[in-house]
Every structure is written in structure tokens, then in C-alpha cells.
Amino acid sequence: MTGPIVVINPNSNQAVTDGLSRALEPFRLGGGPAIDCVTLAEGPFGIESQVQSDEVVLPLVALVRRRDDASAFVIACYSDPGIDACRSVAPVPVFGIQESGVLAALARADRIGIVGISSLSERRHRLYMRRMGVLGRVAGERALNMSVDETARGAGTFARLGEVGRALMGDGAEALVLGCAGMAVHRAPLEEALGIPVIDPTQAAVAQALGAVLARRM
Known part of the structure; x- marks a missing residue:
């Protein structure tokens, strides 16, 4: 029997994990692998700096090593902390x-925009996208300047998402990526409001994980 896809929230905020699990409900297919959303207890309440991103690498590696039942892993933090280390084990x-x-966004549009949580994250994201070789197709990144917890539970999050999304469209973005796992609940209504594709990155990663797991069954 195929093991679960383990989706790891590297911060210790259970509200973020619960939101992830709700957003991933459509991906729980009959006959498909289970999707197990877990919280990294050792993580900070929110990952909002390079130091916080680096701090969770070894705990993530330890969790990956413990979960030898998994058929795939998803690191559900937009900084992709520890991805190379986790892949190595x-x-x-x-x-x-x-x-x-x-x-996923680049498959839907020529130029994309990133909705970040904080302007402090922009440099970290830019360096990673340069490593990916995609900066030439990024119209820009604009920040909500909210905490991770606020994006998951804040009453004003959706209105702010609309403001930032429209500004990115003005920059030339034809699709948006939500740059934090805590925004998952807002994806569908934001896409309807703006009229362009809005990508929840955790859904995108789980879709890729499902494809990899199901392809191994052939």
C-alpha cells in the first residue's frame, strides 16, 4: 500500500497547519495516497526571517528521517527551508x-507576481528564484506586511490581498503566487475577485507530489 504524502508546516502555529489541511481536502482522492499535514513542534511560531528559516533545517531533516512511511514530502513554507538537506536523506x-x-504559475502565464507576507522576505525569495533561473518572468513581488498568523486568521487579510494583487497586475503580472502557506484559504475567492490565476503553492506542491506517487503505480 502506498504511504501518505506528508505535508510539513515548519512553523509551530497549528492554525496554519489546519488551514493547509482544509485547502488540501480536494486532493484526498478515493484510492489515492493519504495526505498527512503535520506541524514541526520545534519551529518558530512563524518563519519570517532568514535566521528562522535556517533554524528549522535540522529539525526538518530529523522529521523526514522519522517518517519512513511517507511516499513523498512537501515542505509547506514559502522559503523552502532545508529542501536540499531533506532531499539528501x-x-x-x-x-x-x-x-x-x-x-505552476509559469505554466499558466508569461509573467507572474508574488504576494509576500513581509518586505523582509523579498530578498530571500529573489535569491531563490535566481537560483531557479526564472527572475526574467517575475513581474514583481509585493508584501502584505502582515505576520504569518495574521495571514491565516486576520480579518483584514483578504482586503489586503486584493490591494496587493491589483498592484501586481499593474506591474504586469498575469498570474499570482501566494507567498505563504497561511494564505491557502483565500486562493479561490481572490482568483474570482481578480480574474487571473492565483496559485496556492502548497496545493501546487501536493499536486506534483500526487503525480509522482501515482506515476510509480503504473
Whole structure:
């Protein structure tokens, strides 16, 4: 029997994990692998800096090593912390949501925009997208300047998403990537409001994980 796709929230905020699980409900297919959303207890309440991103690498590696039942892993933080280290120890595919979300958006549009949570994250995201070789197709990144917890539970999050999304469309973006796992609940209504594709990166990563797992059954 195929093991679960293990989706790891590297921060310790259970509300974010619960939101991820709700957003992934359509991906729980009859006869398909289970999708197990877990919280990294050792993580900070929100990953909003390079130091916080780096701090979770070894705990993530330890969790990946413990979950030898997994058929794939998804690291559900937009910084993709520890992705190379986790790939080095995992016998199954490991997907990062920034990489997967950006690639999914590029499959839908020529130029894309990134909705970040904080302007402090922009440099970290830019360096990673340069590593991916995709900066030439990024119209820009604009920040909500909210905390991870606020994006998951804040009453004003959706209105702010609309403001930032429209500004990115003005920059030339034809599709948007939500640059934090805590925004998952807002994807569908934001896409309807803006009229362009809006990619939830965790959904994108799980879709890729499902494809990899199901292809192994052939």
C-alpha cells in the first residue's frame, strides 16, 4: 500500500497547519495516497526571517528521517527551508512550495507576481528564484506586511490581498503566487475577485507530489 504524502508546516502555529489541511481536502482522492499535514513542534511560531528559516533545517531533516512511511514530502513554507538537506536523506521525492508554486504559475502565464507576507522576505525569495533561473518572468513581488498568523486568521487579510494583487497586475503580472502557506484559504475567492490565476503553492506542491506517487503505480 502506498504511504501518505506528508505535508510539513515548519512553523509551530497549528492554525496554519489546519488551514493547509482544509485547502488540501480536494486532493484526498478515493484510492489515492493519504495526505498527512503535520506541524514541526520545534519551529518558530512563524518563519519570517532568514535566521528562522535556517533554524528549522535540522529539525526538518530529523522529521523526514522519522517518517519512513511517507511516499513523498512537501515542505509547506514559502522559503523552502532545508529542501536540499531533506532531499539528501529522503528516499522519496521532496517538494518545496516556493519552487512548485512558481513553476505552476509559469505554466499558466508569461509573467507572474508574488504576494509576500513581509518586505523582509523579498530578498530571500529573489535569491531563490535566481537560483531557479526564472527572475526574467517575475513581474514583481509585493508584501502584505502582515505576520504569518495574521495571514491565516486576520480579518483584514483578504482586503489586503486584493490591494496587493491589483498592484501586481499593474506591474504586469498575469498570474499570482501566494507567498505563504497561511494564505491557502483565500486562493479561490481572490482568483474570482481578480480574474487571473492565483496559485496556492502548497496545493501546487501536493499536486506534483500526487503525480509522482501515482506515476510509480503504473
